[in-house]
Amino acid sequence: MIPRPVTDRGERIISTRDIKFTYENGPEALRGINLDIRSGEYVALVGGNGSGKTTLAKHMNGLLRPSSGSVEVMGKPTHDRTVAELSKVVGYAFQNPDHQLFCSTVDDELAFGPRNLGSSPEDVARRVEYAIDTMDLRSIRGEPPLSLSLGDRRKVSIASVIAMDPKVLILDEPTMGLDAAQSRDLMGTVRKLNDDGHTIILITHEMKLVAEHVDRVIVMANGRTMLDADAKGAFTDLTILGLSKLVPPPVSKLAHRLAERGVSKDILSPEELVFELMRLRGGP
Amino acid sequence: MAGFIDLYTEGDTFLHRMDPRVKIASVLLLSALGLMLSNLYSLLILMGFIFLLLFLTRASLGKTSLALKALLRVMMLIVALWPIFDPSGTPVIASLGPVTITEPAIWRGVTSAVRVGCLATVWYILMLTTSQRDMVRALVKLGLRFDFGLALSISLRFLPTFVLTIESIKDAQRARGLELDRGGILKRARNYVAVLVPTIVSALRTAETLSLALQSRAYGARADRTYLRDLSMRRSDAVAIAAVVTILVVPAVMKYMLGYEL
Numbered sequence: 001m002i003p004r005p006v007t008d009r010g011e012r013i014i015s016t017r018d019i020k021f022t023y024e025n026g027p028e029a030l031r032g033i034n035l036d037i038r039s040g041e042y043v044a045l046v047g048g049n050g051s052g053k054t055t056l057a058k059h060m061n062g063l064l065r066p067s068s069g070s071v072e073v074m075g076k077p078t079h080d081r082t083v084a085e086l087s088k089v090v091g092y093a094f095q096n097p098d099h100q101l102f103c104s105t106v107d108d109e110l111a112f113g114p115r116n117l118g119s120s121p122e123d124v125a126r127r128v129e130y131a132i133d134t135m136d137l138r139s140i141r142g143e144p145p146l147s148l149s150l151g152d153r154r155k156v157s158i159a160s161v162i163a164m165d166p167k168v169l170i171l172d173e174p175t176m177g178l179d180a181a182q183s184r185d186l187m188g189t190v191r192k193l194n195d196d197g198h199t200i201i202l203i204t205h206e207m208k209l210v211a212e213h214v215d216r217v218i219v220m221a222n223g224r225t226m227l228d229a230d231a232k233g234a235f236t237d238l239t240i241l242g243l244s245k246l247v248p249p250p251v252s253k254l255a256h257r258l259a260e261r262g263v264s265k266d267i268l269s270p271e272e273l274v275f276e277l278m279r280l281r282g283g284p
Numbered sequence: 285m286a287g288f289i290d291l292y293t294e295g296d297t298f299l300h301r302m303d304p305r306v307k308i309a310s311v312l313l314l315s316a317l318g319l320m321l322s323n324l325y326s327l328l329i330l331m332g333f334i335f336l337l338l339f340l341t342r343a344s345l346g347k348t349s350l351a352l353k354a355l356l357r358v359m360m361l362i363v364a365l366w367p368i369f370d371p372s373g374t375p376v377i378a379s380l381g382p383v384t385i386t387e388p389a390i391w392r393g394v395t396s397a398v399r400v401g402c403l404a405t406v407w408y409i410l411m412l413t414t415s416q417r418d419m420v421r422a423l424v425k426l427g428l429r430f431d432f433g434l435a436l437s438i439s440l441r442f443l444p445t446f447v448l449t450i451e452s453i454k455d456a457q458r459a460r461g462l463e464l465d466r467g468g469i470l471k472r473a474r475n476y477v478a479v480l481v482p483t484i485v486s487a488l489r490t491a492e493t494l495s496l497a498l499q500s501r502a503y504g505a506r507a508d509r510t511y512l513r514d515l516s517m518r519r520s521d522a523v524a525i526a527a528v529v530t531i532l533v534v535p536a537v538m539k540y541m542l543g544y545e546l
Contacts (some may be wrong), residue, residue, distance in 0.1 A: 092459040095390045097490065098457040099449070104482035112478070114460030126386050147484055160460060 011041045012088040013168060013199055014060050014090070019069035021055060029055040031223040032069070037201065039051045039167065044202045044210045044231075047220035048226075048245030052116050053203045056220065060201070061090040063262050074167075090118055091166030095173045097157035101145040106137055106156050109145045110160040131152075131163035135189060151182040158186075168199040187213050201203065211235060211268040220230060230268035290353070290440070291411040297414040299341050304422035304523040310528040311410045318402040322390065325546045326535065327398045333531075334405045345468050355404050359397040361481045363442070366393025416440045425515050438494070446487065453482045 007159050014037040016057060019040040021030040029052050037043060037060075045053040053151050058064040059071050062083040075087055094100055103109040113125045118131045132138055134153045145156045154174060161169065171190065175183040187209060194200045202214060210217055210231060217234035221244035227234060235241070235252045248256075255267035255276070262280055294300075299307070314334070321327050336350070366389060373388035416420075416437060417502050424433035454464065457478045498504075538544040 041484045062458055063459060079322065082463065084461045084463050087459055089379070092454070092456075094456040094459070096452070098486055099453045099482050100460065102478050102485075112462075113460040144479075238360070 005041045011039045011057045012036050015071070015072040015075075016056075016059065017070045017072070018065075019056075019059060019066035019071060021059065021064060021067050023055075029223050030059075030066070033223075033225060035218065035228070036226065037168070037199060039199055042191075042195055042200045042213065042215045044204060044214040044217050044242070044244070045219060045220060046203075046205055046207070046246060047226075048205065050222040051218050051220040051244065054172060055223075057092070057172065057201060057203055060168070061092050062086045063092070083093075084116065087113070087164060087166065089166055090168045090170065091161035091164050091170065091180060093158045093161045093174065095176065097150070097153040098146070100157045100160060101153060104144050106132075106143055106145050106148075106159075109156055109164040111159050113160055117164060127163045129166055130165075131159040134162055134193065135159040150177050151179075151186075156176065162193070166198075168201060169193060170201045170203070172203045173205075174202070175204070175209060181209060183209075205246065207235075207247060208251075211249045211252060219246065221245070231268060235268065236265045254278065286534075290416060290444075291346055291408070292415045293341075293343050295413065297340055297413070298520065298524075299337065299409065302413075302425055303515055303517050304414050304418040304517065304522055305426060306517070306521045306525050307410055307414055308419075308422055308454050309525060310360065311406050313528050313532045314406045315403050317535065318399050319405070320532075320536060320539065321399070321546055323546050324395045324398065327395060327402060331398055331402050334402055334409070337409055338412075340406060341409060343412055350409075351408055355408075358404075359401050362397040362400060363390075363393045364401070366390070366396060391458055413425060421511075421513075421515060430509065442490070445531075449486050450479065453479050453486070456482075467513055 007253075014035070015256050016033050016035045019030055019033045020028065022028045024085070033052075033056055043264060045057060049054050049245055051147055054062060059066060059075070062071075062078050062081060062085075065079065073081075079087060095192055101109055103112060107128060110128045111124050114127045119127065132141055137152075137155060137159055140152060145153060148156065152192070154177075158171065158174065169190075172274065173191070174186060178186065190200055191213060202209070204210060217229060217231050218225055219240060220236060226244050227240045229237075235248045238248065248251060249252075249268070251267060251270050255263050255273060256265055259265050261277055263273075267276055292351055300431070314330075318327070318330060321330060359417045363478045368383055370389040370392060371384040371386060373386040376384055376386050376388070378385045418442075420437040424430050458464070462475060465472065466470070467475070536545050539546045
């Protein structure tokens with residue numbers, strides 16, 4: 001494991017070809033999705049509730065199978081591969097950590113995934129250590145995961161997926177219910193994972209996270225991708241964000257209001273805005 | 285998924301409007317009638333009456349066909365199996381080793397199948413026309429403690445939610461490489477621990493949150509609580525219960541006092 005060479009960045013790791021999906025007795029949740037996720041990318045899947053983000057993500061590790069169209073993982077179609085096989089490549093941390101945790105210690109919890117994949121005991125131990133280090137769980141590794149705080153439960157559930165050494169990590173609303181400090185902490189860790197070469201797919205509707213962390217934004221609404229752009233591009237198009245029931249981060253809205261005074265529309269963080277204002281005033 | 289647990293279908297027929305207490309009483313009385321009658325022809329008349337009621341619920345065939353098909357299968361099974369286990373009577377139609385098939389046994393099988401059909405359909409009509417909320421309200425009105433009634437309606441309400449939670453937990457564990465249907469019985473049982481523990485924990489957490497939510501809305505503050513919609517018997521309900529009692533009493537008198545073979 002462990003840090004991946006930056007040289008393999010850019011190879012196609014997940015591709016969807018015109019996938020459509022309809023839930024039993026439900027509406028059409030995906031109406032033709034074409035995407036390429038490339039190795040090393042940090043992607044956000046954003047959209048309002050019911051826009052199809054989670055449905056799409058569940059196609060990436062085979063939990064859902066498309067009604068039509070195809071999904072390829074590492075260049076090979078997924079229709080004849082089991083979720084267990086795909087989980088070696090695509091890790092998925094669920095929204096609710098309580099749906100994943102069941103062991104009596106954090107260590108056992110982290111070992112569960114690698115054991116399922118049939119890793120040797122030494123390999124399991126090595127992966128558990130890596131996950132413990134990455135998510136900073138050393139002080140609580142002997143605790144029962146279910147009695148930890150929500151912030152720690154979420155960290156353990158993400159660590160339990162990291163321990164499986166997937167190339168791609170799907171995080172479904174990882175900061176929900178966390179306070180600002182916990183959230184910043186967690187996003188810092190995810191940043192590090194991405195720097196180490198992991199491909200990250202972040203499902204969220206917190207635009208602040210997206211603006212501050214993500215390289216590429218895929219905006220979804222009504223089972224379609226409305227926009228697929230880098231983070232700067234995404235927030236300059238307020239109409240599409242509005243259509244997708246998304247609110248851009250406050251700093252981005254402020255930049256739009258100040259646009260007539262010459263402020264650039266693609267500001268993503270308070271720091272950038274400060275520099276921009278200083279530039280307009282002609283130096284500090 | 286929810287339809288599997290809750291058979292109730294919205295509607296505005298007299299059966300939907302009927303006081304649920306009257307409906308429960310009627311269903312019990314009609315069930316008693318079904319158990320009392322032992323003559324095939326009288327049972328067929330009862331069945332005709334019950335199917336007329338089913339027709340009057342205006343439930344679409346698409347909705348009821350699944351239940352009726354299942355019922356038909358059970359009835360056919362009874363007709364087929366009864367003569368094999370009941371060798372009494374003459375004339376004997378066929379004999380194969382230890383199995384003797386007699387003509388009266390075949391008729392007894394048909395009679396039992398029709399009786400089962402009557403009972404199942406009449407209860408099905410109750411489920412079809414009474415919402416779970418009304419059902420619980422009727423039970424409380426009939427003397428069930430309100431706490432138990434509330435517990436019952438909450439459990440019914442949360443069943444579909446619970447099914448979704450279990451599906452999500454299964455998905456979460458499959459995403460960690462768990463293969464639920466792999467291996468021998470012992471291995472599979474162990475696999476299910478990974479689903480069972482989060483399921484129980486989720487249920488407990490839900491229950492805890494729910495009890496706090498109930499308390500914060502003054503649940504249990506007064507013993508004599510009031511109801512937004514109280515049940516009240518109307519004239520049509522009285523007519524209905526009188527009719528059902530008559531339908532039970534007349535054949536009972538004919539059978540047990542006048543000696544008719546019904």
